[in-house]
Amino acid sequence: MRLEVPYGEGIQTAELPYPWEVEEVKLRPYPGVPDEREEIERALARPLDFNWEDLRGASNAVIVVSDSTRPVPNNLILPPLIQKLMEVGLKPSHIKILVGTGLHRPASQEELAALEAIAGGAVEVISHNAYAPGILREVGSSFRGTPIFINRHYLEAEVRIIVGMIDPHQIVGYSGGAKGVVIGCGGEATIRANHSLLKLPGSELGRVEGNPAREDIDEIGGRVGINLIVNVILDGRGRIARAVAGHYFKAHRKGVEIARQICEVPVAGPADLVIASPGGFPKDINLYQAQKGLAHATRIVKEGGTIILCAECREGAGDDRFVEAMREGRTVEGVLTNFASQEFRMGAHKAYLWCRSLKKARVILVSQGIDSEMARIMQVTPAPNLTEALKLADQSLPRDSRVVVLPKANSTIPYVNK
Numbered sequence: 001m002r003l004e005v006p007y008g009e010g011i012q013t014a015e016l017p018y019p020w021e022v023e024e025v026k027l028r029p030y031p032g033v034p035d036e037r038e039e040i041e042r043a044l045a046r047p048l049d050f051n052w053e054d055l056r057g058a059s060n061a062v063i064v065v066s067d068s069t070r071p072v073p074n075n076l077i078l079p080p081l082i083q084k085l086m087e088v089g090l091k092p093s094h095i096k097i098l099v100g101t102g103l104h105r106p107a108s109q110e111e112l113a114a115l116e117a118i119a120g121g122a123v124e125v126i127s128h129n130a131y132a133p134g135i136l137r138e139v140g141s142s143f144r145g146t147p148i149f150i151n152r153h154y155l156e157a158e159v160r161i162i163v164g165m166i167d168p169h170q171i172v173g174y175s176g177g178a179k180g181v182v183i184g185c186g187g188e189a190t191i192r193a194n195h196s197l198l199k200l201p202g203s204e205l206g207r208v209e210g211n212p213a214r215e216d217i218d219e220i221g222g223r224v225g226i227n228l229i230v231n232v233i234l235d236g237r238g239r240i241a242r243a244v245a246g247h248y249f250k251a252h253r254k255g256v257e258i259a260r261q262i263c264e265v266p267v268a269g270p271a272d273l274v275i276a277s278p279g280g281f282p283k284d285i286n287l288y289q290a291q292k293g294l295a296h297a298t299r300i301v302k303e304g305g306t307i308i309l310c311a312e313c314r315e316g317a318g319d320d321r322f323v324e325a326m327r328e329g330r331t332v333e334g335v336l337t338n339f340a341s342q343e344f345r346m347g348a349h350k351a352y353l354w355c356r357s358l359k360k361a362r363v364i365l366v367s368q369g370i371d372s373e374m375a376r377i378m379q380v381t382p383a384p385n386l387t388e389a390l391k392l393a394d395q396s397l398p399r400d401s402r403v404v405v406l407p408k409a410n411s412t413i414p415y416v417n418k
Contacts, residue, residue, distance in 0.1 A: 003386065005407045006280030008312030012366060014386040016403070017394055023268055024405040025414050027236035030262050036073070036240040041080050043230065048246030048254060050228055056088045060096070061159035064180050067101040067127075068111055069282050069289050072165045073240060075118050077230055081163070082119060090159070092122035098153055099127040100162075100184020103191055103346060104318075126153065128185045136187045139224055144216050146194050149187030150224050162229045162248065166255040168263050168413050170295050170353065171198045173208040176231045177252030178221025188346065190220070196344035198353075205296070206264060206413045208256055221248050233259045236408065266417035270302045271404035272397055274361075275386070277310045279408040284311035286318025287370060287378065291354050293409030298357040300404055300414045306362045306396060308389045309380075313369030317378075321347020322354075326377050332358045354378070362396065364389045 001016045016022065033039040055061075063081065066072045078097070085095060097115055099107040107115075107127035115125045128151050129135060137155050139148040154160060164184075166176035183191055197203050197213040208214050226248035233255055235241040241262060244255040278284040278293035290311035297307045317323045325348035329335030332355045339352040357363065358379055365380040366389050375382035383389035406412055 003275065003405060005275065005277035005310050005386070005405065006284075007277060007310050007366070008284060008314060009281045012277070012310045012386040014390055017390060018399055018401070020273075020401045020403045022403045022405065023271075024407065025265050025267055025412060027262050027408055027412060028265055030235050030241045030258075032235060032239060032241055036076050037080070039240050039243050040076055040230070040232075043243035043245040044080055044084050047228065048244070048251045050246040052084060052088050055085070055090070055159050055227065058088075058090060058158045060094045060157050061085055061090055061161065062096045062098050062154050062157035064098050064100045064154065064160075064162045064185055065115065066164050066180065066184065067099055067104055067107055069104060069285055070165060071234070071238065071282055072163065073232065074115065074163065076240070077163050077232070078115075078118050079120070081161070081230060082123065085159070092120060093124075095123045096153060096157065097123055097125040098151060098185060099125070100180050101128045101130075102183050102186065103130055103188060130187050130191075142216050142219050142223070144197065144212065146216055146220065147189045148220055148223060149190045150181065151185040154181060154185050155224065160225055160227050162226060164229070164231050166231050166233050166244075166252070166259045167411055168205055168259075168296070170205045170292055171195060171203050172214040172217060173204065173206055173211045174256045174259055176255060177229055178217050178226060178248050180229070181224060181226065182217045182220045192344060192346050195346065195349055198349060205299075206260075208253070218249055231255045233262060234411070235262060263411055264413045264415065267300050267404055267414050268417060269402065270416060271300055271305060272302055272401040273306045273308065273393055273403045274301045274406060275308045275310070275403065276406040276409040278410040281312065281314070283410045284313060286313050286315040287311065287367070288318030288322055288350055289410075291350060293406070294357045294363065295353060296409045296412055296414065297406055298360055300416060301361045303360055304362075305360075306364065306393045307357070308364045308366065308383075308386065308393060310366040310386060310389075313367045316369050317374060319347050319350065321345065322350040323374070323377060325351035326354070326379070329355070332379060364392050
């Protein structure tokens with residue numbers, strides 16, 4: 001059988017060495033829309049629990065968009081959204097686009113220029129930078145004690161809009177909604193405190209109700225104020241399956257209902273070998289992002305099994321603190337012990353999530369952006385391509401192995417069908 005999985009902007013291919021039992025787990029088919037732009041316009045025309053006329057007379061607006069690690073189709077969303085704002089009296093020069101980078105690197109000049117071209121030139125485009133002096137404003141703290149620090153450009157705007165996508169998330173259940181501003185435009189203290197809730201029961205993949213981390217984000221979203229969200233759910237081809245717009249909580253939950261129908265997929269049984277791709281660029285832009293695919297694959301691999309992770313990682317590991325926590329821990333158990341015994345640190349949480357997978361399964365990494373030394377620090381076996389990775393995996397697999405392929409692992413929540 002010939003395998004083919006996304007890798008960067010290309011693919012990795014290989015022939016299986018034996019007639020193993022193979023199950024390819026794809027996102028569930030969903031009745032698509034004939035025209036993606038029309039779907040955005042439909043959502044904007046009939047937003048949930050929101051009236052465009054309420055914005056008439058506003059002096060300025062900010063639109064938060066995701067950074068380059070999220071494949072949000074801003075080219076389809078921003079033009080009709082800006083047009084709606086103009087229809088209620090806002091001039092393009094009074095609209096600001098803010099790239100919500102969270103603790104990722106600030107948006108590059110090329111990325112900002114691309115957004116300027118999409119927005120039409122008169123709209124100012126800036127990037128969040130959580131560490132820039134004077135960029136944050138404090139807005140109290142949440143019920144769970146999370147200190148609220150948000151980008152001042154967001155807080156200074158009269159109209160506040162968030163654009164994003166709803167995708168599985170290993171801590172807050174599903175992304176999208178208020179997460180775009182609370183995490184995307186938050187300070188490190190805010191993000192660190194919220195992410196520390198991953199230790200609590202319920203802060204897990206696919207769960208939004210009764211999820212402490214998600215509830216914290218939604219509370220903070222209400223505190224800082226969100227006039228409107230525009231979120232999309234993508235199908236297996238990367239096209240818009242549905243768009244939702246309106247009240248930041250109600251529209252998000254409506255979108256989650258749709259995302260569940262696409263992303264949550266049953267598999268016939270646990271696998272000896274899982275071959276996973278985050279889904280190609282930008283979801284495999286670095287190891288920090290690709291870890292999500294590894295976590296999803298871990299759900300269905302047998303104890304002591306093998307996972308092959310195919311992730312280009314053109315930006316390397318993606319986070320120095322992630323690497324440092326792996327280096328400090330030295331072993332899987334060392335990393336897990338450090339995380340449990342030390343004060344919560346960003347980056348160290350990613351090492352914890354990474355090692356949680358390594359504790360269950362052997363990991364072989366196919367990645368041009370991760371050299372042999374970095375692979376050693378990450379405690380994985382490197383392979384130059386999928387063919388060689390299969391040869392390495394074969395050394396410890398039974399001849400009657402069961403293999404599961406996750407070509408879009410970051411967007412797939414696989415579960416064993418009982």
